[in-house]
Amino acid sequence: MSNRKNYGMIIDTRVCVGCSACVYACKSENAVPEGFCRDWVVQETSGSFPALSMENRSERCQHCDNAPCVTYCPTGASHYDEYGTVQINRSRCTGCKACMAACPYDARYVHPEGFIDKCTLCRHRLEKGLETACVSICPTRSLNLVDFNNMTPDSRALTSGKEVYRQKEHAGTEPRLFWISARNKPGA
Amino acid sequence: MKYGQNMSRRDFIRISSLFLAGAAAMPVIPAGILSGMGSRPEGKTDGKIVYSFCEHCFWRCGIAVHVSDGKVTKITGSEHHPLSNGRLCPRGAGGTGLLYDPDRLAHPLVRETRGGRQQYRKASWDEAVTIVAEKLYKIHGEYGPGAIAMLHHGFGVSFFKKMLSEIGVNKIAKPSYDLCCGPARQASVLTYGYPSDTPEGFDIMNSKYMIFFGTHFGENMHNTAVQEISEAIRRGAKIAVFDPRYSTLAGKAEHWLPIKPATDIAMMQALMHVLISENIYDKPFVDQYTVGFGELWDSVREMTPEKAAEITDVPAEAIRTVAREYAFHAPAAFVHSGRRTNWYGDALQRIRAIHILNALVGNFRMPGGVVAFQKFPLPQPPAAHEHPAYEKEAYSKYPFFPQDEPSNTIASHEIVQQAIAGEIKALLIYGVNLPETMTLGRQAALDALQKLDFSVAVDVLPSEVTGYVDVVLPECTYLERYDDLDNGRAFRTPFVALRQPAVKPMFETKPGSEIARMITDKWGLHGVFAPTVEAGLDKKLKLAGSSLEEIKKKGVLVMPATDLYRKPGEPLNLKTPSGKVELASAQLKAGGFDAVPKYMPHPEAPRDYYRMLTGRKPMLTFGRTANNRFLGDLASARENEVWVNTAVASKHSLTNGEYVHLKNQAGVVSEFPVKVKVTERIRQDAVYMVHGFGHSSKQLTWAYKRGASHNQLISRTDIDPAMGAVGFQNNFVTFVKEA
Numbered sequence: 001m002s003n004r005k006n007y008g009m010i011i012d013t014r015v016c017v018g019c020s021a022c023v024y025a026c027k028s029e030n031a032v033p034e035g036f037c038r039d040w041v042v043q044e045t046s047g048s049f050p051a052l053s054m055e056n057r058s059e060r061c062q063h064c065d066n067a068p069c070v071t072y073c074p075t076g077a078s079h080y081d082e083y084g085t086v087q088i089n090r091s092r093c094t095g096c097k098a099c100m101a102a103c104p105y106d107a108r109y110v111h112p113e114g115f116i117d118k119c120t121l122c123r124h125r126l127e128k129g130l131e132t133a134c135v136s137i138c139p140t141r142s143l144n145l146v147d148f149n150n151m152t153p154d155s156r157a158l159t160s161g162k163e164v165y166r167q168k169e170h171a172g173t174e175p176r177l178f179w180i181s182a183r184n185k186p187g188a
Numbered sequence: 189m190k191y192g193q194n195m196s197r198r199d200f201i202r203i204s205s206l207f208l209a210g211a212a213a214m215p216v217i218p219a220g221i222l223s224g225m226g227s228r229p230e231g232k233t234d235g236k237i238v239y240s241f242c243e244h245c246f247w248r249c250g251i252a253v254h255v256s257d258g259k260v261t262k263i264t265g266s267e268h269h270p271l272s273n274g275r276l277c278p279r280g281a282g283g284t285g286l287l288y289d290p291d292r293l294a295h296p297l298v299r300e301t302r303g304g305r306q307q308y309r310k311a312s313w314d315e316a317v318t319i320v321a322e323k324l325y326k327i328h329g330e331y332g333p334g335a336i337a338m339l340h341h342g343f344g345v346s347f348f349k350k351m352l353s354e355i356g357v358n359k360i361a362k363p364s365y366d367l368c369c370g371p372a373r374q375a376s377v378l379t380y381g382y383p384s385d386t387p388e389g390f391d392i393m394n395s396k397y398m399i400f401f402g403t404h405f406g407e408n409m410h411n412t413a414v415q416e417i418s419e420a421i422r423r424g425a426k427i428a429v430f431d432p433r434y435s436t437l438a439g440k441a442e443h444w445l446p447i448k449p450a451t452d453i454a455m456m457q458a459l460m461h462v463l464i465s466e467n468i469y470d471k472p473f474v475d476q477y478t479v480g481f482g483e484l485w486d487s488v489r490e491m492t493p494e495k496a497a498e499i500t501d502v503p504a505e506a507i508r509t510v511a512r513e514y515a516f517h518a519p520a521a522f523v524h525s526g527r528r529t530n531w532y533g534d535a536l537q538r539i540r541a542i543h544i545l546n547a548l549v550g551n552f553r554m555p556g557g558v559v560a561f562q563k564f565p566l567p568q569p570p571a572a573h574e575h576p577a578y579e580k581e582a583y584s585k586y587p588f589f590p591q592d593e594p595s596n597t598i599a600s601h602e603i604v605q606q607a608i609a610g611e612i613k614a615l616l617i618y619g620v621n622l623p624e625t626m627t628l629g630r631q632a633a634l635d636a637l638q639k640l641d642f643s644v645a646v647d648v649l650p651s652e653v654t655g656y657v658d659v660v661l662p663e664c665t666y667l668e669r670y671d672d673l674d675n676g677r678a679f680r681t682p683f684v685a686l687r688q689p690a691v692k693p694m695f696e697t698k699p700g701s702e703i704a705r706m707i708t709d710k711w712g713l714h715g716v717f718a719p720t721v722e723a724g725l726d727k728k729l730k731l732a733g734s735s736l737e738e739i740k741k742k743g744v745l746v747m748p749a750t751d752l753y754r755k756p757g758e759p760l761n762l763k764t765p766s767g768k769v770e771l772a773s774a775q776l777k778a779g780g781f782d783a784v785p786k787y788m789p790h791p792e793a794p795r796d797y798y799r800m801l802t803g804r805k806p807m808l809t810f811g812r813t814a815n816n817r818f819l820g821d822l823a824s825a826r827e828n829e830v831w832v833n834t835a836v837a838s839k840h841s842l843t844n845g846e847y848v849h850l851k852n853q854a855g856v857v858s859e860f861p862v863k864v865k866v867t868e869r870i871r872q873d874a875v876y877m878v879h880g881f882g883h884s885s886k887q888l889t890w891a892y893k894r895g896a897s898h899n900q901l902i903s904r905t906d907i908d909p910a911m912g913a914v915g916f917q918n919n920f921v922t923f924v925k926e927a
Contacts (some may be wrong), residue, residue, distance in 0.1 A: 013416035016435050017406030019806035020822060024281040027821070028262035041824070045434065049833065049868040050446045054439030067467055137264060139275040140418035141412050186442065187424025 006084030008176025022134035062175035239743025243666035273368035285818025293662035321710030381763030389488035403526030458496030470550025480772025518549030521558025533906025586912030669699030810880030
């Protein structure tokens with residue numbers, strides 16, 4: 001057990017249907033303004049008829065261990081917190097967008113009130129011992145909240161024996177979102 | 189408005205925005221949810237929780253409604269309710285978008301003619317209800333109860349059913365039955381002797397092999413089914429999907445078989461052929477528990493995989509593979525009966541074929557197979573009031589339309605046709621947006637609405653139908669009212685659920701329970717309903733050993749799980765004529781129909797036309813959500829697209845993202861253009877568009893002119909001669925480029 005937390009997610013794309021419940025749950029929970037979202041769904045189809053394959057993914061800030069947004073933020077608004085997540089201090093944010101240019105995952109947007117906004121991994125819920133809004137609504141249980149410093153047997157079992165990847169690992173960001181590939185065979 | 193030109197008697201009225209919620213709705217919207225100024229500090233959404241159930245689709249999941257300062261801030265899945273299991277689909281989460289819709293109906297409205305022009309004027313509830321009570325009473329007296337009918341969609345209708353039953357009116361139809369679940373229900377009755385219900389009777393979670401024909405879980409977010417399919421996938425289940433389109437579910441499948449549309453029964457016969465000819469069916473089960481095997485074999489003997497391959501465009505070897513894998517995994521394997529089942533007017537036989545495929549592998553009441561969920565046994569209080577017997581002749585003319593459901597006595601298209609013929613003089617329309625409902629297409633709906641002597645709509649939004657009636661009664665939403673108890677759902681753990689208000693009714697809206705009571709009071713029929721809706725609910729619950737106070741806490745009473753599986757050698761005692769599973773149906777034969785399903789060819793597309801297939805988006809339920817700004821906020825929800833295969837797009841010089849009009853085989857051109865989605869995910873002989881877009885009512889300020897209406901392009905319907913369901917996939921469209 002580690003005292004320091006390092007929250008992130010393991011996302012099972014085998015079961016995700018791209019319904020977007022996660023997006024609406026987040027919008028309600030966090031009062032995300034109309035026209036914007038902190039998480040989003042990607043449906044990716046490849047191949048040609050009839051040899052097609054598909055992956056559905058719910059994406060958001062990857063709460064990187066080595067986050068370019070934190071590195072490049074000139075005011076220290078973007079920072080790591082004690083949950084191992086990346087947060088934005090709104091009162092320090094000048095809306096300069098350096099973080100948006102630095103983020104390889106396009107996870108941020110300019111809030112109509114002038115600051116930069118993104119997924120907080122529902123820090124206010126983590127504080128209360130709750131799962132994030134998106135994890136708790138997900139009908140397929142594709143989304144799993146994990147403390148990577150204190151992996152439970154259940155969270156270890158999620159990935160064991162399966163093809164798992166992270167996005168843009170070459171960028172050196174050490175993202176904390178892990179994806180169980182839709183390419184896994186049934187029962188993997 | 190093109191279709192408005194031929195109207196003589198009842199002009200379409202654009203409800204003045206003065207009579208809608210408008211700005212009055214805005215100040216009560218929680219800051220940031222819709223206003224675009226989301227500065228509310230995070231974490232303030234967890235106020236009081238009210239447990240209720242959802243009304244965004246027929247599934248009726250349990251919801252936890254979070255209320256702060258008298259406002260609903262968010263809706264999550266109820267952890268107590270067996271159908272939501274703590275989880276919720278996007279539509280359920282989007283209830284705030286309906287509750288705080290600025291287009292909501294706010295006042296009772298009455299049609300009047302002033303200066304030669306028809307318009308609505310605001311009326312008091314007493315005046316509006318008096319008009320409805322008087323008109324219905326007069327038509328009842330003049331023409332009898334058979335001249336009055338109701339079309340309904342939504343759980344709140346129970347009070348209006350009771351109201352009409354008091355004057356002997358039982359011409360009651362729900363269009364959803366004819367388009368969606370009806371054939372599956374009746375096929376189950378004919379094969380097993382009991383109706384399949386919601387959730388459909390399949391042990392999805394424990395299945396190892398699931399075959400789906402054209403139904404697309406994941407795009408239709410039937411919460412519990414989607415949860416169980418996900419669990420089955422995690423446990424290693426394999427999926428085979430027959431669908432002309434690469435649906436989201438096909439994306440999860442081991443085998444996607446892009447079947448030629450309208451040939452499904454041939455495919456099912458070929459699967460039966462392989463099971464029987466290779467002797468991999470469950471012979472002991474078939475011998476002991478079924479009748480009609482000989483007749484079945486005779487009917488599929490000729491349907492070899494090779495013959496089926498020519499008809500269905502699926503290779504013979506793939507057909508054999510699926511049949512063998514299915515038999516290998518049986519009895520923990522099934523073919524799902526699907527939802528929105530009526531496609532070509534032969535759905536009863538197609539779903540019968542599905543149940544025969546299930547029976548052949550002996551999966552009946554086996555883990556991972558077909559199961560019979562149970563309902564919560566809720567005793568009904570004795571009738572408080574004597575009322576006239578139903579007029580039996582009001583029942584549907586279709587022999588296998590259900591005879592045992594007082595809420596659904598006749599097909600919706602029969603009501604539309606009887607209205608056009610002048611037999612029905614008065615129509616109560618509860619939550620059905622008739623011009624955009626796939627009953628007989630838009631034109632027939634408008635013809636029917638024109639012919640009526642009197643019509644009244646009970647609705648929440650100014651949907652198209654509210655422009656064509658004489659009186660509009662604004663109901664409050666499901667988040668602002670009590671309704672009847674829900675014990676209509678059979679599931680693993682039988683339950684009864686409560687709908688209760690999370691907030692007070694807004695504007696001048698009223699709950700259906702009150703509206704129906706006001707009308708019966710005007711008729712002088714006092715005491716039809718309990719003194720208050722709460723008292724009525726409490727009385728019912730006390731009969732079941734509970735109380736309103738108790739059920740309010742969790743919104744649901746849940747029984748322990750029932751035993752779903754049969755024991756070896758256990759007699760089935762089915763309520764079919766033979767007491768067994770009927771592979772060949774003696775009832776169908778006696779009615780003059782095929783006892784076993786037979787493939788019959790359907791019309792083919794004219795040259796350069798494509799079969800129009802339809803479905804839905806996971807965050808939308810057609811009319812219920814069309815104007816929901818909260819749900820419509822995502823780019824994927826804003827409009828429908830027409831899916832066109834890459835080769836077809838190239839032939840018609842269509843580029844991805846361009847807008848075209850669609851024209852059907854009867855020459856009807858879509859009122860609005862629709863965006864082209866060029867994709868590999870569909871066959872070259874079909875196009876696909878989501879239903880429920882292209883609204884023409886300007887009062888639906890969000891939905892107006894978004895995408896194209898699928899309903900407008902239905903000119904041909906195929907009615908199932910046995911049970912009366914309506915198929916509409918024999919419509920074909922081509923592309924009209926914008927000038």
